[in-house]
Each structure stands twice: as C-alpha cells, then as structure tokens.
Amino acid sequence: MTTTVIGESFRPGELEVRSDGTGNLLGSKCRSCGAHFFPIRQACAGCLGQDLETVKFSTEGTLYTYTIVRQSTPAFEVPYALGYVDFPEGVRIMGQIVGVEFDEIAIGMPMTLVLEPFGKDEDGNALTGYRFRPAEADND
Amino acid sequence: MTDVHVVGVGMTRFGKHPDSDATDLGAAALLEAVADAGIDPRIIEAAYVGHVFQGMVTGQRILAQVGLAGLPLANVENACSSGATAIREASLAIRAGENDVVVAIGTEHLTTRFSGALTPDPSDPEAAVGATMPGVYAMRATRYMEEYGMTREQLALIPVKNKANAAANPLAHFRKEITVADVLESRPIADPLRLHDCSPITDGAAAVIVMSDTAAKKYANGRGVRLAASTLRSGSVDVEPTSMTYEPLTWATAKEAYEKSGIGPDEVDFAEVHDCFSIAEVLRVEGLGLFEQGSYPWAVERGEANIDGRLPINPSGGLLGKGHPLGGTGVAQVVELVRQLRGEAGDRQIEGVRVGLAHCRGGKAVGIEGAACTVQILIR
Numbered sequence: 001m002t003t004t005v006i007g008e009s010f011r012p013g014e015l016e017v018r019s020d021g022t023g024n025l026l027g028s029k030c031r032s033c034g035a036h037f038f039p040i041r042q043a044c045a046g047c048l049g050q051d052l053e054t055v056k057f058s059t060e061g062t063l064y065t066y067t068i069v070r071q072s073t074p075a076f077e078v079p080y081a082l083g084y085v086d087f088p089e090g091v092r093i094m095g096q097i098v099g100v101e102f103d104e105i106a107i108g109m110p111m112t113l114v115l116e117p118f119g120k121d122e123d124g125n126a127l128t129g130y131r132f133r134p135a136e137a138d139n140d
Numbered sequence: 141m142t143d144v145h146v147v148g149v150g151m152t153r154f155g156k157h158p159d160s161d162a163t164d165l166g167a168a169a170l171l172e173a174v175a176d177a178g179i180d181p182r183i184i185e186a187a188y189v190g191h192v193f194q195g196m197v198t199g200q201r202i203l204a205q206v207g208l209a210g211l212p213l214a215n216v217e218n219a220c221s222s223g224a225t226a227i228r229e230a231s232l233a234i235r236a237g238e239n240d241v242v243v244a245i246g247t248e249h250l251t252t253r254f255s256g257a258l259t260p261d262p263s264d265p266e267a268a269v270g271a272t273m274p275g276v277y278a279m280r281a282t283r284y285m286e287e288y289g290m291t292r293e294q295l296a297l298i299p300v301k302n303k304a305n306a307a308a309n310p311l312a313h314f315r316k317e318i319t320v321a322d323v324l325e326s327r328p329i330a331d332p333l334r335l336h337d338c339s340p341i342t343d344g345a346a347a348v349i350v351m352s353d354t355a356a357k358k359y360a361n362g363r364g365v366r367l368a369a370s371t372l373r374s375g376s377v378d379v380e381p382t383s384m385t386y387e388p389l390t391w392a393t394a395k396e397a398y399e400k401s402g403i404g405p406d407e408v409d410f411a412e413v414h415d416c417f418s419i420a421e422v423l424r425v426e427g428l429g430l431f432e433q434g435s436y437p438w439a440v441e442r443g444e445a446n447i448d449g450r451l452p453i454n455p456s457g458g459l460l461g462k463g464h465p466l467g468g469t470g471v472a473q474v475v476e477l478v479r480q481l482r483g484e485a486g487d488r489q490i491e492g493v494r495v496g497l498a499h500c501r502g503g504k505a506v507g508i509e510g511a512a513c514t515v516q517i518l519i520r
Contacts, residue, residue: 035379038265045376065279065282066282067279067281067331068331071274071330082271091381096270102331
C-alpha cells in the first residue's frame with residue numbers, strides 16, 4: 001500500500017518518512033542482548049550495554065488496548081481513538097487509530113502503521129505523522 | 141539511627157482559591173502545622189517543598205511569607221509524587237542525623253495552570269500523538285475490564301465511595317454524595333472514563349513537621365505519629381511490553397516500605413492511595429498487595445473499602461473527592477493518616493486504627509511503567 005506523503009516527518013528521530021511514501025517507526029536494538037526499545041535510547045535497560053543500533057520496526061502489530069479520547073488539548077480535535085500496539089520486536093507503541101468505527105475497535109485486532117498528515121511546522125508546512133489502521137484482510 | 145515522627149500537620153481547604161496563590165496556600169498550611177505541633181517556628185531547621193507547575197523557588201516565597209527565610213530549603217518536583225517526595229527528603233535528613241526538626245510542604249495552584257485534561261510533557265513522544273492522562277488510565281481500564289470482567293457499574297462504585305467520604309471531610313473539594321447513575325451520566329472524558337471517574341483541577345496545600353527521637357521527646361507531647369517508612373522509586377524501562385493492569389513499580393515501592401517498617405500488607409488498617417482516576421484506585425491497592433490482583437472491584441461492591449469496612453481506602457475522599465492539587469496531594473495524604481491515627485478525623489473517623497499507609501504515583505514518560513512512586517507507613 002502506498003501513501004501520499006505531503007511533508008517531512010513530524011518527529012524525525014521517531015518516524016522515518018521516505019520519498020516513496022513508505023515509512024517506519026524507529027528505535028534501538030541492543031547488539032549485546034537483542035532487546036528493542038522505542039524511542040531510541042543511549043544504553044540498553046536490559047544489560048546496560050551501549051552498543052545499540054537504530055532499527056526500523058515492523059509496520060504490523062496487535063492492538064493491546066485503546067480508548068476514545070473526548071477531551072484533549074487544543075492541538076488535537078476530539079474525539080479520536082488512541083491505542084497501544086504491540087509489535088513483533090517486543091515494543092509497545094502508542095498511536096491514534098483510524099479507518100474503523102469507534103465501536104468496532106477491539107483488543108487483539110491486527111493493526112498496520114499508516115503515514116498521514118499530522119500538524120504543521122513553525123513555517124506552516126504540513127508534516128507527516130503516523131496512525132494505526134486495522135490490517136486489511138489477506139485477499140484485499 | 142533515630143526514628144522519624146510526624147508531630148505537626150496542617151492543610152488548607154482543597155478546592156478553587158481564586159483569591160490566593162500557591163505561596164499563600166503553602167504559608168497557611170505551614171502556619172497551621174506549626175500551631176498543631178505547638179512549637180516555636182524558629183526550631184525548624186530545614187524545609188522541602190513539593191510543587192509541579194508553580195515555577196522557580198516557590199518554597200522560598202512560602203518561607204519568606206512567614207518570616208522563616210534563611211533555612212536550607214530544596215524545591216522538589218516529582219509530578220504527582222512531589223509532596224510525598226518532599227516528606228521523604230525531610231525524613232532522610234532526620235534519619236541521617238543532619239536535622240532534628242524539618243518541615244515538608246506541598247502546594248499547587250492548579251486552576252491557574254491547567255484546565256481540562258492533564259497531559260505528559262509536550263516533549264514526550266506519546267504526548268505528540270495525543271496522549272492525555274485520562275486517556276492512558278482509560279486504556280488501562282479497558283484492558284482491566286477485558287481481563288477480569290469488571291463492569292462499568294462496578295468501577296463507578298469507587299467515585300461513589302470516595303465522594304461519600306469527601307462529603308464528611310470539611311476540607312474536601314467536593315462535599316456532595318453521588319450515585320452510580322451520576323457517574324454513568326456524567327460527561328465522557330476518555331472511554332470508559334467519565335467526569336466523575338477523574339480527579340478535579342484543585343488548588344491547595346498541606347504541611348507536616350517531622351522530628352527526630354530527641355526532638356519528639358521534647359516537643360511532641362504524645363501527639364507524634366511514627367513515620368516508619370518513606371520509600372521512593374522511579375519506573376524501570378520496559379525491556380518488553382508488560383501488563384498494564386498490574387503495577388510492579390507500586391509493589392517494589394511498597395515492598396521496601398513493608399521491609400523497612402516491619403509491617404506486612406495484612407497489618408495495614410487503612411490507606412490513602414493515589415486515585416487520580418477511578419481505575420487507578422483498583423490498580424494501586426492491588427499493586428500494594430492490600431487486595432488480591434483482580435479482586436478489588438468485587439471487594440468494593442461488598443463494602444470492604446468503606447470507612448466501616450474491613451480495609452478502608454481513601455477515607456479522606458481521596459484525589460477523586462478531596463481533590464488533587466499535584467504538589468499538595470502527597471502531603472495531604474499524610475495529614476489524613478495522622479488525623480485518623482490520632483482520632484481527630486471527625487465524621488469520617490475509622491475506629492481502632494494503628495497502622496496507615498499512603499501511596500502516590502505520578503508522571504508519565506514513554507517506555508517506562510510509571511515515573512515516580514512513593515509509599516509512607518505511619519504507626520501510632
């Protein structure tokens with residue numbers, strides 16, 4: 001699936017956005033013990049090793065839990081769905097959930113990372129952020 | 141090593157204070173604690189002052205307002221555990237033998253700093269995608285309901301209980317009892333949580349004066365309550381995703397307090413715990429080992445956590461009923477423990493209590509289970 005990318009990553013240290021419209025959340029992998037972390041760390045919390053590499057996380061995960069936020073800061077238009085997705089590398093990452101009716105969201109749903117417009121920079125240029133969308137069925 | 145004794149306590153009314161600020165409130169609480177201890181304020185040797193959004197050197201402003209400037213003083217920020225952390229610092233100064241009389245103050249004028257949902261620091265990656273504190277706890281509630289079968293009505297019994305306790309507390313933000321229907325019909329904040337499931341935006345301050353054995357012998361007149369343990373932990377980094385329905389940080393902090401005080405969870409007579417949201421009370425008391433994991437909603441249904449129950453939880457009204465002025469909260473919990481243990485809690489007095497526990501837990505940062513957690517055990 002391709003996504004129309006309209007701007008730079010909203011947080012380049014956490015989300016890589018490529019010119020072909022694809023992207024990945026970024027984190028650290030410990031070369032000593034194999035543990036993964038989001039966001040990027042300077043040392044491993046498992047073994048305290050400092051030999052970490054920056055890795056791109058999978059774009060498919062499972063919804064651990066969720067809520068519908070109905071009161072937020074002025075930066076976010078309510079209501080929106082928010083959830084934690086567990087990725088196969090062993091990290092749990094929070095993001096907004098789109099592409100599904102609120103009352104159809106369920107714990108355990110397979111989810112896919114999607115890139116979407118997400119706010120503007122200081123000069124008013126549109127930025128690209130990420131959200132989660134229920135994974136498409138296999139035959140799609 | 142000396143024990144630590146809480147000898148004087150003071151607390152402002154919690155609520156909206158449009159005509160005063162965090163300094164005024166802190167100073168009023170301090171003066172009341174001094175009067176309660178019956179001491180000359182000049183014997184206070186040091187001060188620790190907890191607050192979150194009040195800016196630089198609020199502690200110095202408070203002491204200047206009551207003429208006590210010049211003391212060693214540290215301002216303490218640890219999110220919702222700021223005031224409790226100030227008490228811990230004060231107790232360490234006593235235990236270390238550095239001081240004999242120290243005051244810990246917690247204050248916050250939150251109505252002028254925040255409205256609506258509290259959020260993590262804007263630099264946090266989760267704040268950047270729309271995390272709010274009610275949202276995070278709502279997600280924990282969603283998961284708890286899925287895992288343990290807790291119903292929305294059961295969860296509503298917690299604000300019903302705490303606001304009934306607050307109605308008996310003249311210093312509480314809310315003084316009106318509510319029903320389950322009131323909770324379920326209140327404005328939705330983050331599903332499944334509604335307005336009555338959330339602690340309010342509150343102004344208020346509290347202060348406690350702690351003393352060494354030597355000073356307590358001289359000044360306490362039998363009114364001292366022993367602070368048998370005051371522990372603090374910060375959350376560890378998740379090496380892999382962990383359950384959001386259990387709190388290893390709360391347990392680690394409590395376990396250390398149980399070991400230091402020689403008191404087991406089965407000996408605790410009552411507790412003030414950090415019920416910033418209804419679901420938070422469930423997670424706290426189970427994390428503290430006071431109730432079995434997955435059992436608390438049913439225990440509340442049976443009345444076990446009521447003031448006349450087996451193990452009263454949040455007799456003051458808790459954060460839900462008494463209010464939650466961030467820096468003031470942890471100190472106010474200890475004020476409640478002292479008043480209960482002295483038998484001075486009026487209409488909300490629990491009969492025959494000897495051991496009280498206070499628990500705070502605050503802050504949110506990406507990738508860690510919780511930011512700052514404290515447990516205090518007081519023994520009469």
